[in-house]
Amino acid sequence: MIKLDNLTKYYPSDLGNQYIFENVNFTIPEGCNVALLGSNGAGKSTLFRMLAGSEYPNKGRIVTDRSLSWPVALATGIHPQMTGRENTRFIGRVNxxxxxxEYEEKVKQFAGLGIKYDLKVASYSSGMRSRLAFGCCIAIDFDVYLIDEATSVGDQKFRKKAKQALLDKSQSAQVIMVSHELDEIREFCDSAIILHQGELEFYDDLEEAIAKYKTL
Known part of the structure; x- marks a missing residue:
C-alpha cells in the first residue's frame, strides 16, 4: 500500500507559493506496474522524490508498508570521495x-567497473557513476522500483542489460515509471496514473491513459 494522505507540496516564489499538490488524497493500486504520465511541470519528478524520501511534503504524508527503491539510475547517495566498493557497502548497510x-560482488559485476570499483567515485565518468548507482539499486530486492528514464544509462550494451534486469524485476515487484518514451512505458507498464493540474487519476487501461495523456 502506498497512500498519499492530505499531501501538499509547494515551492516559494516571488509570486507566492507555487503549489504542485494541495491536500491530495490518493492510493496507488497494488498488483500492477504503473506509468506516471503528465505534461512537463505536472509534478512527476516531485512526486518521485517524495516517494523515494529524498524530498518532503510541506503538509501531509506518504504512508506505505512497502520497501521503495530510490529512483533507479539516479546517483542519489553516491559519495564522490568514497570508492565504488565503499559506496556499495554503505548503501547495503542503509538498506x-x-x-x-555477496552484494558488493553483485554490484561490481553488474556495473562492469573492474578494478575501478576500488577507486574513488570522483574519478569516474558520469556513465560509470550511473552504472554504479544502477547496480546498487537493482541488486537489492525492493517491493517497488521507482524508474525514471532509467534505460538511458550508459552505452548501448549496458542499456540493454539494464532494461532486461528491470523487466525481470517487474515480474516479481511493482514498477512505478516515468518516461517520455511511450514504447518503453508499454514494455514495462500495464496501467497509468495521469497527473494534471495537481490531481491524480488512475487508469487500469494503459492505452486509454496514453490517449488521454496525448490530449493534455
Whole structure:
C-alpha cells in the first residue's frame, strides 16, 4: 500500500507559493506496474522524490508498508570521495542487506567497473557513476522500483542489460515509471496514473491513459 494522505507540496516564489499538490488524497493500486504520465511541470519528478524520501511534503504524508527503491539510475547517495566498493557497502548497510560481501560482488559485476570499483567515485565518468548507482539499486530486492528514464544509462550494451534486469524485476515487484518514451512505458507498464493540474487519476487501461495523456 502506498497512500498519499492530505499531501501538499509547494515551492516559494516571488509570486507566492507555487503549489504542485494541495491536500491530495490518493492510493496507488497494488498488483500492477504503473506509468506516471503528465505534461512537463505536472509534478512527476516531485512526486518521485517524495516517494523515494529524498524530498518532503510541506503538509501531509506518504504512508506505505512497502520497501521503495530510490529512483533507479539516479546517483542519489553516491559519495564522490568514497570508492565504488565503499559506496556499495554503505548503501547495503542503509538498506539492511544481510550479506554485504555477496552484494558488493553483485554490484561490481553488474556495473562492469573492474578494478575501478576500488577507486574513488570522483574519478569516474558520469556513465560509470550511473552504472554504479544502477547496480546498487537493482541488486537489492525492493517491493517497488521507482524508474525514471532509467534505460538511458550508459552505452548501448549496458542499456540493454539494464532494461532486461528491470523487466525481470517487474515480474516479481511493482514498477512505478516515468518516461517520455511511450514504447518503453508499454514494455514495462500495464496501467497509468495521469497527473494534471495537481490531481491524480488512475487508469487500469494503459492505452486509454496514453490517449488521454496525448490530449493534455
Amino acid at each position: 539492511g542487506v544481510a550479506d554485504l560481501e
